[in-house]
Each structure stands twice: as C-alpha cells, then as structure tokens.
Amino acid sequence: MKVLVTGATGFIGRLVVRHLREAGAELRLASRHPERLGSENETVPMPGFDAPAAAFLELTRHMTDVVHCAGLNNDQGNATEADYQAANVELSARLAHAAAAQISGRFIHLSSIRAVIGAHVSATIDEDTLPAPQCAYGRSKREGEIKVLDAYALHGRSDAAVLRLPPVYGSGMRGNLATLMRLADTPLPLPTGALTGIRSLMSSEAAVRAVSHLLSHSGPLRPIYVGADVPPVAVEAIIAAFRRGLGRRERLMAV
Template sequence: MKVLVTGATGLIGRRVVSRLREAGFDIRIASRLPQRLAGADDAVALPGADAPQEAFLALMRDVTHVVHCAALNNDRSAGAADFRTVNAMLTGRLAQAAATRTDGRFIYLSSIRAVTGAGFSGTIDEATLPAPQCAYGHSKREGEIKMLEAFATAGRDGATALRLPPVYGEGMKGNLRWLMRLAVIGLPLPTAALTAVRSLVSHDAVAGAVTHLLTSPVPPRPTYVLGDVSPVGMSEIVTAFRRGYGRPARLLPVSGWPFRMLAALTGRQAAWQALVATQICDSSLLASEGWERENDTLGRLEELARQGGRSPVP
C-alpha cells in the first residue's frame, strides 16, 4: 500500500514518513517547498489550492491512503486569507481527489485551535463544541469541515482530523521554541508568569497515531484529540529544559498581581489570559482504541535540550 504524505519535510511530516516506512508502507511525499525534495524517491510538488483538479487527481495515482500534514502554522505572521487558502481550501481539494481516487483513509493534522482559543481554560475532548477564536483556528476548522464533506459527498467514511496541542520534537517552533530560548538564557523567571498547565504531544506520538489509524481494522472516527498522558506546568517545562542544558531552574516565587495589573493598564488582558490559561487535552478516546501515548513528557523535553546543548538554539 502507498501513502501520500503532504508536508513531508516538516517537523511532524518527517517523523510520519519514517514511522510509515518502518511499518512497511510505500511512500509518496509532497511538499509546498519542492526545493526540499531534491534526491527523494517518489517526491512531487504539492499543487496550490487554485491548481486544476487534474493536478490533485494525479497525486492519487496508485495511492491507498493520504496523510495531510502540510499547513500554514500559527507561529507565522500570515493573514486570514493566507491561512484559509492553505489550511482550508487546499485541504478540501486534496480530500475531494482522495475521496474519488483512493479507497483508504484520509488523516488531516488539525489543531485544538479549531475548537478553542488560546485564552480558554479547561479540558478539550472530542465533544468540545468548536469555537475557534483566531484566523488560524478558523482555517483549521474549515479544513476539517471540507474534508468530511468531501468524503460524505462520495458516500465514504475513513476521513479523520487529529486535533493537536503544541507539538514538541527536534526542530519545533512556536511557544515551546520560545521557552527553550528562555532556558538557554538562564535569567531568573517569575513563577507568576508560569502558572499554566498545558497538554503537549510529541511528534513521535503523532506519527504513532497516524500509523495506528492506517493499520487499524476499525474505521476512524471523524475527530480525535491527541495529547501525552499527563499535562505539564509551564514552570516544569522551563525546569526540564534547564536541566537538559545543565542549568539551575532559577524560578522566583513572585505574586501574579503586578503582572495582571500591568496587563490591564496596557490593554493586554487577552495576552495575559493566554499566558496563564490551563488547557488539558483528554486523549483517552484514541488511547482506548490502542494508540500508545507518551508518558514521560518532561524527560523528553529535557533530552531535547540536552541534544540542543550541542548546537544552541538560534
């Protein structure tokens, strides 16, 4: 069986390709950045959202399953139209082609931002009603809808969206990369700004979920929420990174009220709420179906920093 993996040169895509090859799948890789595909076997450029339908159908030649990792991520400064073009329209075009030309499964890597904003505090699971709060979140939710509509129109099941919290692994970006830089600097940090508890997921666990869903005899559900076994505190994340770098934690027991006051005075209450929000992903549904979750998040983060200590974070 052959699997088309889009975004195969990214953080998650690379790990997905590796795991699927280990599982015995043939792979066709596609990227929006074809210069990264030089020398790769069965590698193609991913058409743009406005490409002719024939271009998408050609991608599906001899393909059984599709894993759609390509995306415009939330850590990039893009406009709403850019997010929608890549994350929604392109997903819909791919799903339409897959629904008509393949007989396997379509796995779309979505985000918890498709259902809630950065300032939400609470537990997120498959029953959480979608209420995206940003352009990125709206685009990922629209991508989910277009994927499911394409398969429903073709009278098929087998399409699923994996809603991911922040993903860590070698080459990670976003807030985790920022926290890693803070750990490198080694300056004392106030615990009041690090009270949040968050679910994370390793890129290995995401790749494992994809492999599990492609090999399971049971058709996937429309959505799954992923996350490591236990959420972790922001202060624990920084401490783990600093352990990996061989540095002391250097966290100061400072009250949070001066920071809240400053946020109110400067009109940045939303940014403060996003910083201290606790978001826990309940990933028990997919785990109950046989997916193996990461159970040592802090140990993995420490090891990432230890490896990064050989080549400091830029």
C-alpha cells in the same frame, strides 16, 4: 500500502515519512520544497490551492492512503486570514475531494486544538467539545476539518479522520514551545507567578504513532480524534524541564 504524505518537509511530516518508510510503506512525498526530500522516495511538488482539479487527481493517483500534514502554521507572523484560508481550508478541500474520488484507503488530516479553543484558554476538551476557535489560524483549521469530512461524506465515505494535535514537542519544534525553549536558554531567573497555567502537550514520536495507528487499525474511524500526552503539564514544569535538558539551573522564583 501506498501513502501520499503532504507537508513532507515539515516538523511532523518528515517524522511521519521516516516512520512509514521504516514500516515498509511505499511513499509519495509532496512538498512546496521537493528538492529537500532526497531520492529515497517518489517526490512531487505540492499543488497550490488554486491548481486545477486535475493536479490533485494526479497527486493522489495510484495511492491507497493520504496523510495530510501540509498547512500554514500559526508561527507565521505576517500571515493574513486569506493566507490561512487558502492553505488550511481550500487546499485541504481540493485534496480531500480528489482522494475521496479515487483512493481505496484512509485520509488522515492533521489539525490543531486551536480549531476548538484559544491559546490562552484553560479548559478540558475532548472530541465532543463544541469548537470555538479564537484566531484566524484556529478558524482556518476548523473550516479545513469541516471541508475534509464533508468531501468524504459527499462521496458516501467515512474513512477520513481528523487528528487534532496540541503543541507538539521534539527536535525542530516551532511555535510557542520553541519560544519557551528560547526563554529557558537564558541565565535569567524567572518568576513562577508569570508561568501559570496547565497545558496539554504531545511528543513528536507520540503524534507519529497516532497517525500510524489511525492508518492501520482494523476498526472503523471516528471523524475526530484529540491527541495529547497524559497528564497535562504546568508551564513552570515545561520551563524547568527545558532548562535541565539544556544543562542550565532551573532558577525559578516563587513570586
């Protein structure tokens, strides 16, 4: 197995790299910051969304599989809709077309539940839930999913899959969970009335195992998968767990 991992310096990407390396896979790592990747594996710069098609063909040449972790996250406060479209839609489409034309194995595209549902909406979703993204990031993730699956369909292939992740926790996490941890790492008492809601989460280890399973299991792939730890967790419980882990008292008040 020769796997191209994009976004290899990111939160999920670096864990995917470690897992696949330990499993004995031959790796090519693509990143906007290849200098951070060391010399254990082949490292290459990630082409920009507007790079020529030849750059993406060269990126995927001699690979058997692709794990596409690269993208622009929703914690980039100054990102515009055009930025999200370039990073999450156009780049994904260009990569998928190149991969579908020449790799023999699978294309695993990491997406987000924001492609389906807004951050402040509480609802149960699955692979069949009708997507209704509520922000520029979510819209770009959904459009990226469509582009990847369409690229493979255009080449008569069905071995690409989208893995929609909920907020992922673990060392180096970002986004809303990182904000919650910063809030937890204060001595302030917090009113539970302000911490309503139930959220699905996924550990970084579980996310990586899901990627590995999709790469290696022998059955046919479905187009869409949704990952999550079971059961969902109350926001109040997330804060309490962070505080215990940080060695702080929970200090949650019923208000």
